[in-house]
Amino acid sequence: MVDRFVFDRYSGSEAPTYVPDSGVPDVSLTDIFPRKLLRETLPLPDPGERETVRHFSALAANNFSVDGNFYPLGSCTMKHNPRLHEQAAALEGLRDLHPYQPEDSVQGALGLLYELERCLCAITGMDYFSLIPSSGAHGEFTGMMMIRKYHEQRGVKKTHVLVPDSAHGTNPASAAMCGYATVVVPSNSGGCVDARAFSRALNEQTAAVMLTNPNTLGIFEEEISELKRMAHEKGALLYYDGANFNALAGIGAPRAMGFDVMHLNLHKTFSTPHGCGGPGAGVVGVTERLRAYLPVPRIERRDGRYSWSQGSPETIGTIRSFYGNFLVCVRAYAYVLRLGGAGLRRMSEHAVLNANYVQRMLKEVLDVPYDRACMHEAVFSCASLAGRGVRAYDVAKRLIDYGIHPPTMYFPLIVKEALMVEPTETESKETLDRFIEAVRAICREAREEPDRLLRAPLSRPGGRVDEARAARALEVKWNPAAGR
Ligand SMILES: *Cc1c(COP(=O)(O)O)cnc(C)c1O
Numbered sequence: 001m002v003d004r005f006v007f008d009r010y011s012g013s014e015a016p017t018y019v020p021d022s023g024v025p026d027v028s029l030t031d032i033f034p035r036k037l038l039r040e041t042l043p044l045p046d047p048g049e050r051e052t053v054r055h056f057s058a059l060a061a062n063n064f065s066v067d068g069n070f071y072p073l074g075s076c077t078m079k080h081n082p083r084l085h086e087q088a089a090a091l092e093g094l095r096d097l098h099p100y101q102p103e104d105s106v107q108g109a110l111g112l113l114y115e116l117e118r119c120l121c122a123i124t125g126m127d128y129f130s131l132i133p134s135s136g137a138h139g140e141f142t143g144m145m146m147i148r149k150y151h152e153q154r155g156v157k158k159t160h161v162l163v164p165d166s167a168h169g170t171n172p173a174s175a176a177m178c179g180y181a182t183v184v185v186p187s188n189s190g191g192c193v194d195a196r197a198f199s200r201a202l203n204e205q206t207a208a209v210m211l212t213n214p215n216t217l218g219i220f221e222e223e224i225s226e227l228k229r230m231a232h233e234k235g236a237l238l239y240y241d242g243a244n245f246n247a248l249a250g251i252g253a254p255r256a257m258g259f260d261v262m263h264l265n266l267h268k269t270f271s272t273p274h275g276c277g278g279p280g281a282g283v284v285g286v287t288e289r290l291r292a293y294l295p296v297p298r299i300e301r302r303d304g305r306y307s308w309s310q311g312s313p314e315t316i317g318t319i320r321s322f323y324g325n326f327l328v329c330v331r332a333y334a335y336v337l338r339l340g341g342a343g344l345r346r347m348s349e350h351a352v353l354n355a356n357y358v359q360r361m362l363k364e365v366l367d368v369p370y371d372r373a374c375m376h377e378a379v380f381s382c383a384s385l386a387g388r389g390v391r392a393y394d395v396a397k398r399l400i401d402y403g404i405h406p407p408t409m410y411f412p413l414i415v416k417e418a419l420m421v422e423p424t425e426t427e428s429k430e431t432l433d434r435f436i437e438a439v440r441a442i443c444r445e446a447r448e449e450p451d452r453l454l455r456a457p458l459s460r461p462g463g464r465v466d467e468a469r470a471a472r473a474l475e476v477k478w479n480p481a482a483g484r
Contacts, residue, residue, distance in 0.1 A: 064405045070431050074377045074408035074420025077244050077268035085271050085331040099322040103307050110306035114299045116333045125255025126285030130294050132324040136243040139263030139282025140174035145316045146293040147208045147237050148178050158207035164193050166412040171210045191217040191370035206236040214247050214375035216412045228258030245269040247375035250345030261286050270332035281328040295319045350425035351376040361436045365443040369415050377422035381415050388450040392417040395442050398456035402438040
């Protein structure tokens with residue numbers, strides 16, 4: 001149908017003979033889409049190149065990006081990604097490789113992947129990494145598949161996975177995709193996993209425990225050693241969600257906390273620009289006991305020569321085409337080599353310092369539901385503004401008028417009217433102060449002039465968009481006059 005449409009438009013109504021007859025009746029596009037949505041009916045102008053470039057440059061300037069704006073989106077690590085790593089990824093010898101090239105012609109690239117795996121093992125304490133998964137969620141899925149195979153091979157029946165109520169949504173999703181039920185463990189008043197509830201939820205049928213540490217409240221799980229002991233005692237494995245690793249890199253190792261499987265998001269912590277869906281790399285690390293289940297192919301080094309191997313017979317198999325997102329790995333390798341161990345540690349220290357600075361400075365205007373030192377992100381509650389009809393959503397939208405990207409909202413789910421701020425290590429004190437001033441001004445406005453706030457953003461071309469409608473109806477009507 002679609003092919004036919006293309007040929008009709010570009011090659012006349014005769015379909016080229018090399019397209020076999022599908023045997024399916026032709027359907028006109030106008031029968032599928034409402035006529036008014038088809039491009040042909042748009043009265044498009046026909047400007048010259050100069051006008052076109054200016055038009056699109058002006059549109060692009062309306063985008064929020066890390067390059068243009070402070071972007072404190074919690075749990076996303078929207079930090080500055082040094083341009084040097086982009087240059088590394090743009091090197092012809094790396095960029096122009098083809099996955100079908102003979103191994104002898106890509107020894108450098110294989111060596112890079114091999115070395116990156118060794119670096120990630122050194123950073124996390126794990127024994128092996130697979131660089132193949134393309135996202136954090138994909139890494140979790142891969143890790144859970146390995147856990148499932150591990151239990152199956154040992155002939156023990158496991159039915160469920162424990163997940164704290166503060167967990168990222170991908171955790172229960174990954175467990176469910178691997179056929180496990182999820183059991184939610186509540187957090188205690190300190191924002192950590194409630195050890196007593198944890199112990200009650202745990203039994204011989206627990207396949208794994210998925211933990212994020214520091215958790216999504218930005219708090220370090222102090223009882224991790226005890227949780228680990230309890231889980232291992234029941235034959236459950238510990239999965240570590242290391243998507244945001246900029247609180248711990250160079251400081252603490254998930255292996256030392258007792259984790260058996262983990263993932264890192266190279267596209268968050270290790271310097272690949274992200275957002276809008278990729279490409280990314282949710283690399284998965286395991287300890288020796290899960291080695292046999294690693295996805296394939298694996299890189300081997302023998303007599304100084306690298307090659308792809310089909311791994312062990314117990315592998316979970318292939319999880320995507322080829323070898324993962326190679327250029328994301330190139331950036332991560334450049335990043336790790338450039339910073340070194342001491343630099344990684346400094347990176348994490350700055351991330352933690354910045355988050356704590358913001359948390360302390362905003363404490364008097366917003367509630368801090370778990371009032372203690374945080375790690376790389378700070379979670380606030382806007383519940384105290386509710387009396388004036390103002391919600392976290394309104395505060396977030398108003399920040400756009402200050403040239404600041406909204407923080408993550410309504411996550412973690414256990415905090416009412418949550419705003420989750422992750423300043424990242426690459427922001428200066430001046431930027432943080434500007435953010436703090438903006439939030440304070442907005443909180444003043446919430447008390448004195450809440451109505452304005454409820455219409456924010458007031459300075460952008462689109463005004464406040466009806467997001468529910470935008471997600472459900474194909475056609476979004478802009479109202480340029482809104483809020484101006
Ligand atoms: C981002 C994130 C994920 C998922 O990573 P994707 O690459 O978006 O799939 C999982 N867990 C946490 C804590 C995250 O912040």
